[in-house]
Amino acid sequence: ADVKKIAVLGGDGIGPEVVGEALKVLKKTEELFGYQFETEHGLFGGIAIDEKGTPLPQETLEICQKADAVLLGAVGGPKWDNNSKELRPETGLLGIRKALGLFSNIRPANVFDCLKEASTLKPEVLEGTDLIVVRELTGGIYFGEKFRRETANGEEAVDTCAYNVQEVERIVRQAFEIAQTRRKKLASVDKANVLETSRLWREVVNRIAPEYPDVELEHVLVDNCAMQLLRRPSSFDVIVTENMFGDILSDEAAMLTGSIGMLSSASLGEGSFGLYEPVHGSAPDIAGQGISNPIATILSVALMFRLTFGYHEAAQRIEDAVKSVLDAGHRTGDIAVDKSKAIGTSAMGDLIVAAM
Amino acid sequence: ADVKKIAVLGGDGIGPEVVGEALKVLKKTEELFGYQFETEHGLFGGIAIDEKGTPLPQETLEICQKADAVLLGAVGGPKWDNNSKELRPETGLLGIRKALGLFSNIRPANVFDCLKEASTLKPEVLEGTDLIVVRELTGGIYFGEKFRRETANGEEAVDTCAYNVQEVERIVRQAFEIAQTRRKKLASVDKANVLETSRLWREVVNRIAPEYPDVELEHVLVDNCAMQLLRRPSSFDVIVTENMFGDILSDEAAMLTGSIGMLSSASLGEGSFGLYEPVHGSAPDIAGQGISNPIATILSVALMFRLTFGYHEAAQRIEDAVKSVLDAGHRTGDIAVDKSKAIGTSAMGDLIVAAM
Numbered sequence: 001a002d003v004k005k006i007a008v009l010g011g012d013g014i015g016p017e018v019v020g021e022a023l024k025v026l027k028k029t030e031e032l033f034g035y036q037f038e039t040e041h042g043l044f045g046g047i048a049i050d051e052k053g054t055p056l057p058q059e060t061l062e063i064c065q066k067a068d069a070v071l072l073g074a075v076g077g078p079k080w081d082n083n084s085k086e087l088r089p090e091t092g093l094l095g096i097r098k099a100l101g102l103f104s105n106i107r108p109a110n111v112f113d114c115l116k117e118a119s120t121l122k123p124e125v126l127e128g129t130d131l132i133v134v135r136e137l138t139g140g141i142y143f144g145e146k147f148r149r150e151t152a153n154g155e156e157a158v159d160t161c162a163y164n165v166q167e168v169e170r171i172v173r174q175a176f177e178i179a180q181t182r183r184k185k186l187a188s189v190d191k192a193n194v195l196e197t198s199r200l201w202r203e204v205v206n207r208i209a210p211e212y213p214d215v216e217l218e219h220v221l222v223d224n225c226a227m228q229l230l231r232r233p234s235s236f237d238v239i240v241t242e243n244m245f246g247d248i249l250s251d252e253a254a255m256l257t258g259s260i261g262m263l264s265s266a267s268l269g270e271g272s273f274g275l276y277e278p279v280h281g282s283a284p285d286i287a288g289q290g291i292s293n294p295i296a297t298i299l300s301v302a303l304m305f306r307l308t309f310g311y312h313e314a315a316q317r318i319e320d321a322v323k324s325v326l327d328a329g330h331r332t333g334d335i336a337v338d339k340s341k342a343i344g345t346s347a348m349g350d351l352i353v354a355a356m
Numbered sequence: 357a358d359v360k361k362i363a364v365l366g367g368d369g370i371g372p373e374v375v376g377e378a379l380k381v382l383k384k385t386e387e388l389f390g391y392q393f394e395t396e397h398g399l400f401g402g403i404a405i406d407e408k409g410t411p412l413p414q415e416t417l418e419i420c421q422k423a424d425a426v427l428l429g430a431v432g433g434p435k436w437d438n439n440s441k442e443l444r445p446e447t448g449l450l451g452i453r454k455a456l457g458l459f460s461n462i463r464p465a466n467v468f469d470c471l472k473e474a475s476t477l478k479p480e481v482l483e484g485t486d487l488i489v490v491r492e493l494t495g496g497i498y499f500g501e502k503f504r505r506e507t508a509n510g511e512e513a514v515d516t517c518a519y520n521v522q523e524v525e526r527i528v529r530q531a532f533e534i535a536q537t538r539r540k541k542l543a544s545v546d547k548a549n550v551l552e553t554s555r556l557w558r559e560v561v562n563r564i565a566p567e568y569p570d571v572e573l574e575h576v577l578v579d580n581c582a583m584q585l586l587r588r589p590s591s592f593d594v595i596v597t598e599n600m601f602g603d604i605l606s607d608e609a610a611m612l613t614g615s616i617g618m619l620s621s622a623s624l625g626e627g628s629f630g631l632y633e634p635v636h637g638s639a640p641d642i643a644g645q646g647i648s649n650p651i652a653t654i655l656s657v658a659l660m661f662r663l664t665f666g667y668h669e670a671a672q673r674i675e676d677a678v679k680s681v682l683d684a685g686h687r688t689g690d691i692a693v694d695k696s697k698a699i700g701t702s703a704m705g706d707l708i709v710a711a712m
């Protein structure tokens with residue numbers, strides 16, 4: 001039988017509890033569709049710092065490398081915030097992206113009908129918003145040389161932002177291909193009026209664009225994009241951009257949907273391997289209370305099914321189950337209008353499993 | 357008599373026409389308050405490229421250097437978009453900032469009552485929004501070394517982002533001081549979990565914060581700030597950040613107010629000298645039709661009066677006049693609900709002068 005191996009990294013805060021619900025859903029698909037999954041758990045993030053002295057232990061990395069996909073909860077929390085760089089959860093996140101060659105971060109930002117009112121944007125502006133930010137994930141200023149040096153004006157810190165043609169080309173091609181499966185519009189975001197890396201980026205985009213004649217391309221400056229996301233969110237289909245800009249814009253896009261507790265993301269490399277995680281963080285303030293919203297993580301499983309395993313029917317089943325539970329009015333505290341009627345993490349997971 | 361010298365750079369697109377209206381207002385304050393201004397015009401931006409072969413001619417720079425303040429319209433347009441770097445209007449903008457030592461960009465983002473409905477945010481979210489982004493303007497990745505080199509993966513482009521202690525300290529002190537004159541809240545925005553320059557930035561902020569015990573300080577990561585601006589815009593008072601982040605966040609903040617046609621900005625250096633300009637661009641699509649909105653540029657004069665000349669009474673007079681004209685229902689096309697009732701650029705200028 002075709003056994004799929006999934007590395008499971010619960011991480012910190014609400015990470016383990018939301019991942020727990022996602023695993024219930026995974027199990028249910030074994031029953032319903034005859035799939036077989038082998039899950040192996042690894043320590044990652046703050047908990048790995050506490051137990052192993054490093055946010056990304058070698059054995060965790062090996063579990064991921066042997067797997068077909070990784071399901072990640074969330075990492076971080078105030079406990080580790082003042083640690084030195086090597087002992088911070090984020091360092092594990094950057095390390096795992098690089099070590100697994102996950103150069104592409106796919107972040108869909110769409111609006112759940114029943115959560116429209118949760119957005120701070122006017123409903124008529126939000127109407128029809130359904131975009132994907134494709135963010136370069138292993139290059140740019142995140143991974144360039146960093147150092148300090150003495151100057152006449154006191155200590156100086158330096159970060160280096162670098163991109164080569166191959167790094168730009170692979171992510172831009174992926175974005176064009178995603179656009180081809182959607183509304184066929186691509187916005188390439190850069191700061192070509194200031195940055196050399198952006199000028200290279202734009203050259204590469206313009207060079208390969210003719211190979212995707214069915215996709216309508218626009219170049220948008222990053223500052224303008226931050227504005228246009230607010231002014232006309234529904235006009236965007238696929239946005240492709242470099243690492244730092246993608247970090248900022250994907251969070252802006254996620255927030256404007258009002259559905260941040262519901263959004264999942266994928267980090268992909270060359271093959272079908274991928275790491276899947278909710279967009280939201282580890283929410284240490286509500287961890288362990290059983291009140292967190294597992295939907296983004298459950299939808300991350302659906303995304304994994306689509307992008308890594310090609311299990312489209314099961315993915316659809318999960319997405320439909322989430323929709324029907326929401327349509328029936330069930331809400332966790334973060335998305336409930338009437339907080340007194342909110343249900344807990346595992347009740348939400350169970351309802352979704354039942355609806356499948 | 358105390359004659360103030362103002363360098364006037366109309367620039368491109370609607371720049372000259374909106375500056376023309378601001379000059380009417382300036383003149384009116386001479387009458388009303390007995391001030392004396394000496395204005396000298398300089399070529400800048402695209403028009404300077406066309407007439408002098410460079411976006412920032414030496415004589416324009418000298419006019420600015422001899423002046424007490426600079427009033428700038430806007431630069432840029434499709435005509436120069438594909439020029440090489442040295443022949444682009446933006447290069448003039450970066451050049452003038454550096455040459456005049458304008459290390460601080462002050463961008464107020466507040467909501468005009470009568471334009472609340474123009475925002476894409478819900479009115480109840482926007483209510484009370486009144487923030488200032490203090491952006492570092494002559495350092496960081498904008499001005500660091502840039503180059504290309506060959507690698508095994510094709511050509512590589514490199515940008516360098518550097519900040520030294522002195523550069524961070526002077527902008528952060530200015531932000532603390534501005535916060536002291538307002539609601540006494542400062543959000544310092546960085547990406548300290550990834551960037552070395554951000555770690556230096558945060559160290560400097562933390563070191564000098566005790567000197568401003570009356571100001572409540574929070575550190576906000578840039579991605580989170582992009583979200584929080586959407587979620588709770590009214591909770592921000594002063595935001596201070598480095599050049600690239602400030603470019604993005606100040607545009608996001610301006611757009612969310614819905615009042616972008618009304619916002620002015622100041623770029624300051626060590627002394628009282630400053631460059632004042634509207635936040636909006638050169639709008640080449642409507643240039644020369646006499647329909648642009650001069651209010652942001654007129655309010656830039658008020659900002660100049662406050663920050664460079666200490667002419668607070670006259671500044672207030674200008675601001676009140678703008679408010680009364682708007683309250684009376686007069687609108688240019690960009691802010692009119694009923695476009696058929698919109699008035700032109702110079703009619704708006706005249707009404708504001710009359711209201712003074």
Ligand SMILES: CC(C)[C@H](C(=O)O)[C@@H](O)C(=O)O
Pocket residue numbers: 090093094247549550579
């Ligand atoms: C935690 C941090 C290093 C990370 C990033 O900036 O990439 C996070 O913000 C994200 O978007 O996944």
Ligand SMILES: CC(C)[C@H](C(=O)O)[C@@H](O)C(=O)O
Pocket residue numbers: 193194223446449450603
């Ligand atoms: C035109 C461009 C170089 C400039 C910048 O990025 O600083 C503009 O966006 C601004 O904010 O004044």
